[in-house]
Amino acid sequence: MNLQKLLQTIRTQISLPDRIIHNITTNSQSVEKNDLFIAIKGYSFNGHDFINQAIEAGAVCIIGEEDIQELPVPYIKVPNSRIALSELASAFYGNPAKDKKIIGITGTNGKTTTAYMIKHILENAGHTCSMFGSVNTIINGDTYPSLNTTPDALNLQKHLAISNDEFIIMEVSSHGIAQGRIHGITFDFGLFTNLDHDHLDYHGDMEGYFLTKAKMFEKLKDNGCAIINNDNAWGEKLSGMLQSCAFSFITLGNKENDELTINKITPGFSEISYKGRNLPLQLAILGQHNTYNAAMAFLTASQIGVPVQQIMKSLRTFSGVPGRFEVFRRSNGTTVVVDYAHTAEAFSNCLTTAKTQGAGKVFHVFGFRGDRDASKRNKMITISKKLADETILTLDDLNGVPPAAMLQELKEWNEGQVISDRTLAIQYALEKAKENDWVIITGKGHEPYHSKFTLPANSDKETVEYILQTDNIYNKTL
């Protein structure tokens, strides 16, 4: 793309040589000849420190937000590099968002599950969908791994440009919003699932976290639609803020003016009311929280025009998301659940579901992510001890925290079992659980985790599958 034309996007007054830009990059290590390098101030590094390296590798123009003198190539200072990145990426890929119907899903929990449900319903109704989220990225039917829940601006614009699908369903994380990753796009639908104590290391407090999430709704098209779960204080607060917006908004909850109300939740079957009709909502997956996710998906599909009966049928055949409340049965009658829960509310949902399903004893295995919001740990442990019969603490991703320091902390939180190796912790719970007991393993879900005793498995899901397939306990085979 022509450099001068590209830079009109960020309204620069600087006159630039007439040349073609090969690519835009923010990483000096991937710069190639004729690239435009954008210096980003990050959390671990400052991209401005790598400008010389980028020039040596062939960058022909640099964008940054610091004062920098005497570079051998044009340097353009902008107020905010991440915003410039979004604008330039959008221009570079031909403003691909403008022709797309984009569904953005934000909230602490339920984004992935709701995204999968919407995709399932829309595809059954004959639509095609791309999906960008934390489990994977699906475009034109091809699946790619995801680095982030919300792709960085360059990848986001690139994904949009290559997608030929009718709908884009994307999870919108608070980090993605705060880092301007979605700056270059507008949404047709904006969904808010809920808000729970998480990521406060990044956002400071709940109010700051909420206001970041709320920013996604500033990006809704005037003819767009917001769909809010009103059955929590933060959803109600957001609904209040959206009253005077140009776009329409509808809510789900348990009040008269909610578009959809959830009247009753029982295992595998709930009753909702929609447009004056009471409807049985049958799901093949467990967890009362999934009724809320299904209700969000229902409202979205209905707004798109999928007939109600068809939505209900699709929800009945929805088989779930990898690592989200995945249920396994052991031959001795124990039920094992692998779930991606990271917050106290998500723990509460999982553990309560076990009890409502008639669990005997409930064993709960989990750990804390190192270097991530330590302020939520007290709530997580408290709810686990309240609702589980035995809490077994183990290591989760350490993110650079020394294992000994984390183990020491785990021992301070739990006078009961602390088993450092995650595989052995799962093994311990499975050995103790008898018929009708439940083992709930939260944290890693489908994501890889490197245990010393990894064997053929490296996620909680694979660990459990391996044990159940062989019905063997790891240390007997080591």
Ligand SMILES: CC(=O)N[C@H]1[C@@H](OP(=O)(O)OP(=O)(O)OC[C@H]2O[C@@H](n3ccc(=O)[nH]c3=O)[C@H](O)[C@@H]2O)O[C@H](CO)[C@@H](O)[C@@H]1O[C@H](C)C(=O)N[C@@H](C)C(=O)N[C@H](CCC(=O)O)C(=O)O
């Ligand atoms: C803390 C955080 O959010 N980090 C994200 C951020 O990276 P960063 O700003 O920290 O980058 P950095 O490593 O400090 O580098 C700064 C700049 O220097 C450049 N650099 C660096 C080294 C070098 O040799 N040369 C060079 O040019 C880098 O390319 C970068 O442009 O920007 C990157 C590009 O957008 C993200 O991939 C990265 O996500 C990391 C992987 C991450 O773990 N993020 C998590 C916290 C996150 O975003 N999570 C949410 C979901 C949360 C949830 O709901 O659970 C998500 O959307 O994924």
Ligand SMILES: Nc1ncnc2c1ncn2[C@@H]1O[C@H](COP(=O)(O)OP(=O)(O)OP(=O)(O)O)[C@@H](O)[C@H]1O
């Ligand atoms: N509607 C909900 N309300 C509360 N908890 C939920 C809800 N939906 C899912 N959960 C819990 O949150 C966990 C993560 O679910 P999901 O992956 O769908 O959410 P997410 O918002 O995408 O989270 P992440 O970004 O961490 O993947 C689930 O395993 C479950 O324990």
